Amino acid sequence: MAKELLKTPPGELRWCKLLGPARSAYEQGKPDEWTTEFLLDGKDKNVIAWTEMMEQKFFELHGTTAKKNTYWFNCNPDKEDPSKLVVKFKLPCFVRNDGSKSEGPTVMDSKRNPWPVGTEIGNGSKAIIAFTIYAWNNKAGAGMTLQPMKMQVVDLVEYSGGSLPKDEEVFEEISGGYSVEEAPF
Numbered sequence: 178m179a180k181e182l183l184k185t186p187p188g189e190l191r192w193c194k195l196l197g198p199a200r201s202a203y204e205q206g207k208p209d210e211w212t213t214e215f216l217l218d219g220k221d222k223n224v225i226a227w228t229e230m231m232e233q234k235f236f237e238l239h240g241t242t243a244k245k246n247t248y249w250f251n252c253n254p255d256k257e258d259p260s261k262l263v264v265k266f267k268l269p270c271f272v273r274n275d276g277s278k279s280e281g282p283t284v285m286d287s288k289r290n291p292w293p294v295g296t297e298i299g300n301g302s303k304a305i306i307a308f309t310i311y312a313w314n315n316k317a318g319a320g321m322t323l324q325p326m327k328m329q330v331v332d333l334v335e336y337s338g339g340s341l342p343k344d345e346e347v348f349e350e351i352s353g354g355y356s357v358e359e360a361p362f
Contacts, residue, residue: 180309183234185264186223187305187331189216193298195282195328199270209270211281211325215306216255219262228252228262231321238312239319246318266306266325282325289329297336305329 191214194200199209217224231250236243251265271279284292298304307327313320 182307182309182326185215185306185308186217186221186227187303188218188224188264189261189300190214190298190302190304191216191263191300193300193302195266195268195284195325196292196298197281197294199268199278199281202269207269208272211268211270213266213306213325215264215266215304217262217264219254219260224262234310235319235321238310238321239314243314244318246315246320249318249320251320251323264323266308266323268324268326283327285327285329287329287331292330296333298330299334299336301334302330303332305331 193213195211195213199211202208202210217227219225228250231252235245235249252262255261255263268282269279270281273279284298286292305328306325307329308323308325311322311324313322
């Protein structure tokens with residue numbers, strides 16, 4: 178049976194690492210993962226309804242008497258702007274028995290076109306995330322990990338952090354210098 182695919186209200190992305198290969202997990206010894214932080218307006222009626230629905234999902238998965246872990250639903254007020262909620266999404270990358278790796282989330286634009294491979298998604302971009310829930314339970318209580326499966330980018334803020342200037346902005350061509358185009362191989 179296929180897992181239920183749920184959807185967020187529109188929100189704002191931060192630290193979006195849902196494109197390309199999975200990245201190293203924050204916790205050592207854990208599998209590589211795709212992650213993002215998702216900011217929602219904590220006063221918006223659709224967001225309030227969504228968080229209430231997520232609490233009901235917790236009880237459906239774990240029962241009404243389950244003890245909630247501190248991180249039962251990784252949704253907390255933002256440290257910089259407490260009126261916003263920060264929801265963390267995480268999808269681990271698994272190596273299958275045949276040696277192949279699991280795929281990351283499917284990312285698309287607002288018209289459902291596949292996302293261009295080289296276009297990074299910057300902080301402040303607006304999106305909707307479709308996800309499944311991985312239910313877990315340990316000594317400290319039960320919880321849910323929200324696993325992003327699909328994302329629709331509604332408004333792009335291009336990623337600019339850490340980028341370097343283009344080669345032609347840094348260097349000039351040097352006449353008579355070594356050139357791989359003229360190398361004898």
